Amino acid sequence: EAQVTQNPRYLITVTGKKLTVTCSQNMNHEYMSWYRQDPGLGLRQIYYSMNVEVTDKGDVPEGYKVSRKEKRNFPLILESPSPNQTSLYFCASSSPLAGVYNEQFFGPGTRLTVL
Amino acid sequence: GNSVTQMEGPVTLSEEAFLTINCTYTATGYPSLFWYVQYPGEGLQLLLKATKADDKGSNKGFEATYRKETTSFHLEKGSVQVSDSAVYFCAPIYSGGYQKVTFGIGTKLQVIP
Numbered sequence: 001e002a003q004v005t006q007n008p009r010y011l012i013t014v015t016g017k018k019l020t021v022t023c024s025q026n027m028n029h030e031y032m033s034w035y036r037q038d039p040g041l042g043l044r045q046i047y048y049s050m051n052v053e054v055t056d057k058g059d060v061p062e063g064y065k066v067s068r069k070e071k072r073n074f075p076l077i078l079e080s081p082s083p084n085q086t087s088l089y090f091c092a093s094s095s096p097l098a099g100v101y102n103e104q105f106f107g108p109g110t111r112l113t114v115l
Numbered sequence: 116g117n118s119v120t121q122m123e124g125p126v127t128l129s130e131e132a133f134l135t136i137n138c139t140y141t142a143t144g145y146p147s148l149f150w151y152v153q154y155p156g157e158g159l160q161l162l163l164k165a166t167k168a169d170d171k172g173s174n175k176g177f178e179a180t181y182r183k184e185t186t187s188f189h190l191e192k193g194s195v196q197v198s199d200s201a202v203y204f205c206a207p208i209y210s211g212g213y214q215k216v217t218f219g220i221g222t223k224l225q226v227i228p
Binding site for chain 2: 004033035037040041042043044045048056058059090092102103104106107108109
């Protein structure tokens, strides 16, 4: 089944404790992206990656890191989480090379709480 | 940069009512236009799309027409159901694909029996 998976689905942590949220897709997509969803602010892009070893900042990259060492994986790293990073996070992937539509496929989300 | 404007809601409708959720965007170039839907507790999934001017995307009774002259992509449904209760997001995405993506703020729809 074609899908985007994220782990963990739920995480409660404390300020300053480094964490990684994993994202993996099995569709051989070139493009992968991380978003955060907050009430009243909608969905905002954190980072995106056009292919292996190529990443770029979205609208809200501060406090986050990403890496793209393999095509299928795109982990989101919070080196020193703070309470303002409490949010619902989504990973997504797409294949621009597949045509003009560029439908993004989303993971199920990771709800992160930073105390 | 690009931006998307859509009503935040919540929009509350009775079952079988007519729905319109407005979406306008500012962008350079000629994007494809998408509506995504997020059901409670789930991730986003594609609802419909349109890739060129005057195209109409449709799915599950929802429709939206790509209006290049007004840079709009309003979502409509003639008769909503309780199961349509969700958050709806509008997004212009470029055919090049390798770019930052800006979604609308999301419009929460609540349909009451």
